[in-house]
Amino acid sequence: MKTVSSLLDKEWYDRYKRISTLNIRSSIYDVTNRCNLRCKGCFFFSSGEHQVEEEMDVKKWEDFIDQEKGRGVNLAILIGGEPTLCMDRVEAFYKRLPTYCATNGLIKIDRKQFPDLMVGISLWGGGEDEKILRGRDTFTISSKNYAGDPYTYYLYTITPRQVGKIEPVIQQIVNVGLKVHLQLLSNDESVDGFSWQKSELRDLRHEMDEMLDKYPRTMISSKYYHEVITTGMMMGRRFSWRECPSVTESMDNRKPQPRRLIHFSRWAADLKTMHRCCTSATRDCSTCKDGAAHMSWIMVNKREHMKSTEDLKNWIEVYEMFAKLYRFIPW
Numbered sequence: 001m002k003t004v005s006s007l008l009d010k011e012w013y014d015r016y017k018r019i020s021t022l023n024i025r026s027s028i029y030d031v032t033n034r035c036n037l038r039c040k041g042c043f044f045f046s047s048g049e050h051q052v053e054e055e056m057d058v059k060k061w062e063d064f065i066d067q068e069k070g071r072g073v074n075l076a077i078l079i080g081g082e083p084t085l086c087m088d089r090v091e092a093f094y095k096r097l098p099t100y101c102a103t104n105g106l107i108k109i110d111r112k113q114f115p116d117l118m119v120g121i122s123l124w125g126g127g128e129d130e131k132i133l134r135g136r137d138t139f140t141i142s143s144k145n146y147a148g149d150p151y152t153y154y155l156y157t158i159t160p161r162q163v164g165k166i167e168p169v170i171q172q173i174v175n176v177g178l179k180v181h182l183q184l185l186s187n188d189e190s191v192d193g194f195s196w197q198k199s200e201l202r203d204l205r206h207e208m209d210e211m212l213d214k215y216p217r218t219m220i221s222s223k224y225y226h227e228v229i230t231t232g233m234m235m236g237r238r239f240s241w242r243e244c245p246s247v248t249e250s251m252d253n254r255k256p257q258p259r260r261l262i263h264f265s266r267w268a269a270d271l272k273t274m275h276r277c278c279t280s281a282t283r284d285c286s287t288c289k290d291g292a293a294h295m296s297w298i299m300v301n302k303r304e305h306m307k308s309t310e311d312l313k314n315w316i317e318v319y320e321m322f323a324k325l326y327r328f329i330p331w
């Protein structure tokens with residue numbers, strides 16, 4: 001069998017060593033059922049995941065987070081609803097665990113209170129697409145709130161209408177001194193004109209590659225990630241329910257069990273209910289374009305990538321990308 005050291009030269013082996021000790025154990029938390037936007041295609045609302053009774057007592061959140069820490073979680077990914085509507089809960093996580101907060105960026109997080117909280121701002125394209133899908137152009141506000149912030153990046157969800165038009169959006173992000181990671185819309189609410197055609201995905205892959213070549217200091221990405229997310233294929237296997245690594249552990253009764261994220265759970269804001277996976281509980285997995293699930297799919301399948309030097313380098317780049325997104329290693 002090929003070994004890691006036999007496949008890599010010193011530089012790549014050092015890169016491998018840096019990530020191989022990270023041992024990231026993430027879980028996802030719906031911080032609140034409320035949001036100050038109502039985006040068309042928001043999986044949280046379209047799948048009814050907000051229909052639980054939100055826990056309002058911050059002490060109960062603190063106890064819960066301590067239990068999660070005891071379960072081995074070392075990365076809390078906060079989503080919602082909009083987490084910044086409940087900063088006391090965000091603080092409870094931040095004081096206990098490495099924490100990442102997904103937000104629409106309309107409310108500014110106080111950097112005096114949260115100096116190094118990782119922030120990912122959702123962005124659904126240029127101003128016009130944002131108005132159609134989210135009711136307003138959020139970039140104008142979020143970019144004012146976070147310009148130049150060293151712990152913030154845009155999580156840019158590309159829609160089919162954005163193909164061929166990504167660069168001006170990335171340029172806007174460059175201009176406000178932030179970074180960007182790309183993912184793809186899954187169109188959970190079947191908005192007309194926002195479902196993917198094969199040719200659009202092919203074009204998009206090339207466009208994403210071009211952007212990475214042109215803006216390597218702004219894009220947190222890798223060409224292999226572009227390939228896997230646009231084709232849905234990895235090492236001859238198709239992404240699907242059978243392969244997905246991001247399923248809540250206690251709800252995972254798949255047989256045979258695929259490689260998966262260890263101890264991963266996604267919790268609702270009542271702190272009792274668990275959701276099926278990292279995204280919509282009602283999504284047809286064959287249409288799923290979830291970026292984190294595709295990234296994790298690659299990451300948990302290291303052995304598959306030990307067939308050649310090129311495959312293993314691809315795997316390392318994706319792992320590094322994930323580690324950078326959550327600041328386990330510097331940008």
Ligand code: SF4
Nearest residue numbers: 035037038039042104
């Ligand atoms: S901002 Fe996020 S949580 Fe709020 S509606 Fe939009 S996608 Fe959903």
Ligand code: SF4
Nearest residue numbers: 244277283285288293
């Ligand atoms: S919807 Fe996506 S992330 Fe969720 S179980 Fe299906 S494939 Fe996995």
